[in-house]
Amino acid sequence: MSARPFSKISAPFNGLLAAIGLVAVAVLTTPDITGRARLGLQLLLVAIWGIYLLQLVETLVLRRAKGPQDSTPAVAIDFLAVLVPLAGFLFASTRDQELFCAIWLLKPLRNSAFFRLIGRVISSExxxxxxxxxxxxxxxxxxxxxxxxxxxxxxxxxxxxxxxxxxxxxxxxxxxxxxxxxxxxxxxxxxxxxxxxxxxxxxxxxxxxxxxxxxxEIRRQDFVRNWQLVAAVPLFENLGSSALVEIVRALRPRLVPAGAVICRKGEAGDQMYFIVEGRVCVATPNPIELGPGSFFGEMALISGEPRSATVSAATEVSLLSLHAEDFQMLSISNPDIADIIRRTALERRGATPKA
CATH class of the missing domain: 1.10.287.70 (Helix Hairpins)
Structure with a gap:
C-alpha cells in the first residue's frame, strides 16, 4: 500500500496533531514540570512541526505542478503553521518559544467547508x-x-x-x-x-x-444539489427551467445504504421514489433490479393501495422521494410527467406487481 502524501493529510489527522501539540504547549507552561519531561514535550513539538513542514513542501510542489485549484487558504495556513513557530524559536525568549505553536489552532480548519460557509455568509451579509x-x-x-x-x-x-x-x-x-x-x-x-x-x-x-x-446559504446549496440530482433523472431531462424548479422544490433527496429496506410489502405508502444513483431490488416472485433513472412506489400515490412488494437497496442508492400531496400539485403544474407516471403504473399493474 502506497504511503499517503503529506499534502493529503486528512482533516481529522491534522486536528489530532494540532490537539497533541496544543496540549504539549499547555503542559509546558506549568512551572513544576521536570527537565526530562520538558525536553520530551519540546521534541514532540519539533516532530509535529517537521510533519507540517513536509506537508507544506509537498503542497507547494503539487500546487506548482497542477495549478492553484483554489487552495490558497490551505497553503496560507500551512505557511503560518511552519513559519510562526520558526520565528518564535529564532526571535522569542526561551520561555515563550513554545507559545508560538498555538498557531496550530488553524490547522484543522485548512480544509473545513464550514468556515468557507461562514465566509460566504459574512460576504453576503x-x-x-x-x-x-x-x-x-x-x-x-x-x-x-x-x-x-x-x-x-x-x-x-x-x-x-x-x-x-x-x-x-x-x-x-x-x-x-x-x-x-x-x-x-x-x-x-x-x-x-x-x-x-x-x-x-x-x-x-x-x-x-x-x-x-x-x-x-444552506438553502441555496441544497437547491443546487437537488437540481443536479433531478436533472440526472431521464424522466425530467427534457423539462424547462421553470418546470425543474417546481420539481426540485417537490422532491426530497435521500441516501440509503446497501441492504437497507426502502419500503415493505403490505404497508401503507405515501411517497414514490426516483433512483439517481445505485440499484434497488424489488422482491417479486422473479426479483427485479432497477437502476438510475427508474422509479418505483408510484401505485401508493395513484391508487392508494398498500405496497405490493418489498424494495431494498442492492447497493448504496441515492433517491428522490415524492410525497402524495406533492404529487397532486405536480399533476396540476406538470400533467405530462404525471401522465407518464400513471401510464407506467398501469403497465406495471397489468404485468409484474411492484411496490
Missing part, C-alpha cells in the same frame, strides 16, 4: 453587518460619553475620562456585568439599564442577520 456594527459603535461612544458626564464627579477614578468610561460601556452594552465599575447615581443606573436594553437589541440583530445568512 456584509453591508447589514457593517450597519449594525456602526450602530454598536455609536451607542458605545454615546454610552461612554453619558457615563462620563454623569459619574465623573462621583467616581473620578473609574469615570474620569471617556476612555475609562468606555470600558464600563462595553461591559454594560454586552450585558456581561463584571461589577468592577458600577454607576452610583440614580441617573447613572437609569443609563445603565438603557444601555443594557440597547445591547440586547444590537446582539439580537447580529444573531438574526447571521442566522438568516446561514439559512439562505
Amino acid at each position: 456584509a453591508r447589514n453587518l457593517i450597519g449594525v456594527t456602526s450602530v454598536f459603535g455609536l451607542v458605545l461612544f454615546a454610552a461612554a460619553l453619558a457615563g462620563y458626564l454623569i459619574e465623573r464627579d462621583v467616581q473620578p477614578d473609574k469615570f474620569g475620562s471617556i476612555p475609562q468610561a468606555m470600558w464600563w460601556a462595553v461591559v454594560t452594552l454586552s450585558t456581561t456585568g463584571y461589577g468592577d465599575e458600577i454607576p452610583q447615581s440614580f441617573a447613572g443606573r437609569v443609563l445603565a439599564g438603557l444601555v443594557m436594553m440597547c445591547g440586547i437589541g444590537i446582539f439580537a440583530l447580529w444573531a438574526g442577520l447571521l442566522a438568516t445568512g446561514f439559512y439562505a
Whole structure:
C-alpha cells in the first residue's frame, strides 16, 4: 500500500496533531514540570512541526505542478503553521518559544467547508453587518460619553475620562456585568439599564442577520444539489427551467445504504421514489433490479393501495422521494410527467406487481 502524501493529510489527522501539540504547549507552561519531561514535550513539538513542514513542501510542489485549484487558504495556513513557530524559536525568549505553536489552532480548519460557509455568509451579509456594527459603535461612544458626564464627579477614578468610561460601556452594552465599575447615581443606573436594553437589541440583530445568512446559504446549496440530482433523472431531462424548479422544490433527496429496506410489502405508502444513483431490488416472485433513472412506489400515490412488494437497496442508492400531496400539485403544474407516471403504473399493474 502506497504511503499517503503529506499534502493529503486528512482533516481529522491534522486536528489530532494540532490537539497533541496544543496540549504539549499547555503542559509546558506549568512551572513544576521536570527537565526530562520538558525536553520530551519540546521534541514532540519539533516532530509535529517537521510533519507540517513536509506537508507544506509537498503542497507547494503539487500546487506548482497542477495549478492553484483554489487552495490558497490551505497553503496560507500551512505557511503560518511552519513559519510562526520558526520565528518564535529564532526571535522569542526561551520561555515563550513554545507559545508560538498555538498557531496550530488553524490547522484543522485548512480544509473545513464550514468556515468557507461562514465566509460566504459574512460576504453576503456584509453591508447589514457593517450597519449594525456602526450602530454598536455609536451607542458605545454615546454610552461612554453619558457615563462620563454623569459619574465623573462621583467616581473620578473609574469615570474620569471617556476612555475609562468606555470600558464600563462595553461591559454594560454586552450585558456581561463584571461589577468592577458600577454607576452610583440614580441617573447613572437609569443609563445603565438603557444601555443594557440597547445591547440586547444590537446582539439580537447580529444573531438574526447571521442566522438568516446561514439559512439562505444552506438553502441555496441544497437547491443546487437537488437540481443536479433531478436533472440526472431521464424522466425530467427534457423539462424547462421553470418546470425543474417546481420539481426540485417537490422532491426530497435521500441516501440509503446497501441492504437497507426502502419500503415493505403490505404497508401503507405515501411517497414514490426516483433512483439517481445505485440499484434497488424489488422482491417479486422473479426479483427485479432497477437502476438510475427508474422509479418505483408510484401505485401508493395513484391508487392508494398498500405496497405490493418489498424494495431494498442492492447497493448504496441515492433517491428522490415524492410525497402524495406533492404529487397532486405536480399533476396540476406538470400533467405530462404525471401522465407518464400513471401510464407506467398501469403497465406495471397489468404485468409484474411492484411496490
